[in-house]
Amino acid sequence: MSDxxxxxxxxxxxxxxxxxxxxxTLATFKGGGYSTRAVLSQSQASxxxxxxxxxxxxxxxxxxxxxxxxxxxxxxPKTATPTLEKSLADVEKKxxxxxxxxxxxxxxxxxxxxxxxxxxxHGAAFGLAVIFLQIGILxxxxxxxxxxxxxxxxxxxxxxxxxxxxxxxxxxxxxx
Numbered sequence: 001m002s003d004x005x006x007x008x009x010x011x012x013x014x015x016x017x018x019x020x021x022x023x024x025t026l027a028t029f030k031g032g033g034y035s036t037r038a039v040l041s042q043s044q045a046s047x048x049x050x051x052x053x054x055x056x057x058x059x060x061x062x063x064x065x066x067x068x069x070x071x072x073x074x075x076x077p078k079t080a081t082p083t084l085e086k087s088l089a090d091v092e093k094k095x096x097x098x099x100x101x102x103x104x105x106x107x108x109x110x111x112x113x114x115x116x117x118x119x120x121x122h123g124a125a126f127g128l129a130v131i132f133l134q135i136g137i138l139x140x141x142x143x144x145x146x147x148x149x150x151x152x153x154x155x156x157x158x159x160x161x162x163x164x165x166x167x168x169x170x171x172x173x174x175x176x
Contacts (some may be wrong), residue, residue: 010144013152017140020159024133027166031126034119034169041116048109052102059098066091125169132162 069088076084136159143152168174 007147009149009152010147013140013144016156016159017137017144020133020136020140020162023163023166024130024137027126027129027133027162027169030169031123031130034123034126038116038119038123041112041119045109045112045116048105048112052105052109055098055102055105059095059102062091062095062098066095121172122169125165125172125174129162129165129169132158132165134162136160136162 066088069084069091073081073084073088136155136157139151139155139158143149143155165174
């Protein structure tokens with residue numbers, strides 16, 4: 001057995017490496033969650049936009065019918081006018097209904113798009129955190145192997161940047 005004396009700073013290095021590893025694991029987990037939320041929100045937004053488009057097509061069919069009825073009203077004898085006017089009023093009511101439904105659907109779709117954008121911002125911050133934390137862990141490992149304090153300090157500095165981005169993933173106080 002070797003009688004080499006263990007340097008005290010190596011204990012601190014081991015502790016900080018564990019802390020960086022835990023933060024990296026949590027950042028990966030949270031980043032994955034936000035990534036999933038972004039994908040699901042995009043899918044839901046796409047579904048809502050398809051619904052919006054379907055309502056637009058149906059509404060357009062009623063608009064064409066209204067134009068046809070208006071033209072018929074212009075050419076029709078006065079005796080047929082009340083029936084055509086009632087039909088035109090019904091068609092215009094349906095056209096207005098589809099326009100109102102489209103406005104509601106648009107609002108829902110934009111809500112999903114906003115959720116997606118927010119999830120992407122959080123996910124990006126967690127992604128940067130993972131990168132910096134992994135580099136900090138790598139540098140700490142190299143410092144332990146080489147027993148070089150300057151490499152450890154560099155790893156600690158990079159790890160702290162990773163922790164800052166990790167916290168930013170929750171609160172978004174930094175622009176990413």
